[in-house]
Amino acid sequence: MPDRDASLETIQRELTAFARRARAAAARLHPELSLVSYTLLAHLEEQGGCRATDLAAHYLLDKSTVSRQIAGLERLGFVERRPAPEDQRAQVLHLTARGADTLAQVAANRRDAFRERLGDWDDADLDRFAGYLLRYNASNRTLIQHAPQN
Amino acid sequence: MPDRDASLETIQRELTAFARRARAAAARLHPELSLVSYTLLAHLEEQGGCRATDLAAHYLLDKSTVSRQIAGLERLGFVERRPAPEDQRAQVLHLTARGADTLAQVAANRRDAFRERLGDWDDADLDRFAGYLLRYNASNRTLIQHAPQN
């Protein structure tokens, strides 16, 4: 019964539609933190601090892009730079208390929005959907290893 | 067993990760057509032509944004404007043969990329994943109806 090509077509179309709206949706949901800023802060929290280069590598961004993003977040008082003990060239980026607060606030907003949006899904469906997304993104990550540029 | 909050968290994180990469991925996959251009052309094909205003409404874009996007696509020879028979203010946008060709080419590339990426998924999983994405985006669409701006 499942038509493989139709499914692929749908997946492609719906993911594209989602991607197109994501930035604007994030801006609406939390104007004080862009999707990218949010992501970088969340990574810093999760990792307990890391270098700009690590962020660039992880998110496939140019180091200049990360440098400017971080400069903005520092200006806002959300991150601070600490000397890296083992390499004087590097700086380790850390969330400030203010950054952690803002991140927590935004994360809560997002959580609520998702909870609302997915409120009528049953647990098993949510679980499967989460699993599929993980699997999809993991395959993406694999492909990226082989990609040339960026 | 499925933990609802954990699933929500994962869905949120993975969708965000995907959104962040989508544009760059599209640029890599088909440099000649950005994600937005692709989307607009695909909509024109699907609809068999429509007005700029319709595109703006459908994709929640400002009309100036659409105007410039279309201007670009026209410059590339991918779309043409025809007078709207019933309203002299409006123009109906149509794909040109060249636009249709390019779109078909890009769509084929995308299809291949997705087929490759999802090659090891079995049919039932693909079908369910497609269904979940449809359902997710549909709820998004509903929320957007209530949103104020844009």
Added chain:
DNA sequence: CCTTTAAGTTGTACTATACAACCGAACCCG
């Protein structure tokens, strides 16, 4: 008719991004 509304364009500004050139520190080989 004359006001209001709708479709589109243009001016302006901002953000995210990339690439290239650069700086300075650290690393490593001979």
Added chain:
DNA sequence: CGGGTTCGGTTGTATAGTACAACTTAAAGG
């Protein structure tokens, strides 16, 4: 150990996508 090489980061420059506001022209409607 010393000088070339690599690495982390910043800055200059350019581009794309987007929004908002002001404007133009045309339709619609009392």
